[in-house]
Amino acid sequence: NAGVTQTPKFRILKIGQSMTLQCTQDMNHNYMYWYRQDPGMGLKLIYYSVGAGITDKGEVPNGYNVSRSTTEDFPLRLELAAPSQTSVYFCASRNRGETEAFFGQGTRLTVV
Amino acid sequence: AQSVTQLGSHVSVSEGALVLLRCNYSSSVPPYLFWYVQYPNQGLQLLLKYTSAATLVKGINGFEAEFKKSETSFHLTKPSAHMSDAAEYFCAVSDRSFSNYQLIWGAGTKLIIKP
Numbered sequence: 001n002a003g004v005t006q007t008p009k010f011r012i013l014k015i016g017q018s019m020t021l022q023c024t025q026d027m028n029h030n031y032m033y034w035y036r037q038d039p040g041m042g043l044k045l046i047y048y049s050v051g052a053g054i055t056d057k058g059e060v061p062n063g064y065n066v067s068r069s070t071t072e073d074f075p076l077r078l079e080l081a082a083p084s085q086t087s088v089y090f091c092a093s094r095n096r097g098e099t100e101a102f103f104g105q106g107t108r109l110t111v112v
Numbered sequence: 113a114q115s116v117t118q119l120g121s122h123v124s125v126s127e128g129a130l131v132l133l134r135c136n137y138s139s140s141v142p143p144y145l146f147w148y149v150q151y152p153n154q155g156l157q158l159l160l161k162y163t164s165a166a167t168l169v170k171g172i173n174g175f176e177a178e179f180k181k182s183e184t185s186f187h188l189t190k191p192s193a194h195m196s197d198a199a200e201y202f203c204a205v206s207d208r209s210f211s212n213y214q215l216i217w218g219a220g221t222k223l224i225i226k227p
Contacts, residue, residue, distance in 0.1 A: 004155070033214070040121060042202060042217035043156075058214060090155060099144055099163055099206075101215065103155035 002026050006091050006104035013081040013111045021076040021107050023091030031094040032074040033058075033101065034066065036087040043090065049074055081111045114139050116205050118218035126226045131175075131190040133221050135203030138184065145186040146204040146215065147177055156202065162186060173197070198225045 007022045025032065030051050035043040045058030049068040063085060065077040074093075078085060088108050094101040119134040137143060144163050148156040160171025167179040173196075177188045186203060203218040 040219055042219040045214050099161055100158050105155045
């Protein structure tokens, strides 16, 4: 069981470039989340999804977009990268009725 | 709105000493409470959780936490620190309806173990 898989693990982007962070889970979980983690700030929710075709904004959605065409996949899109988006990004999933969230290993993104 | 406060961004203890990581929450009703651990360059892993049963919760790797409603606290303890416990620890809270389906996270406490 792979759990939650994120790719890539590391990426350097130039200002204004775009990229997609991939997230896949093989646990058939309904809920999926994207967080960013900045030093001393804990985790901030960017977007979440409660099922295929349904997404909603979290606390810090500006500059990001998501889609959920399947239960398994929840990609995060950065359209115009900015230095403020330098962070570590985590994808997580959770099953309906359960309280534990499972996390991927993270993507460390640097925008220069 | 709910919030979580972790006292101390860094805590340093000697190997074999007691580990105490503090977490206080603000919520109008007893929430669900969680401790997650993040080892270097890894994702987050659930250590333990309080959902409504016993107020003393035991988790993995010898950690435990006690829910104290009167103090709105959920401190994490381990009787004897091991070098492998060096990691960052996050406290998180959610209301019982999981409204907005999200957790509110503390800023994290980095645990340093001195040999």
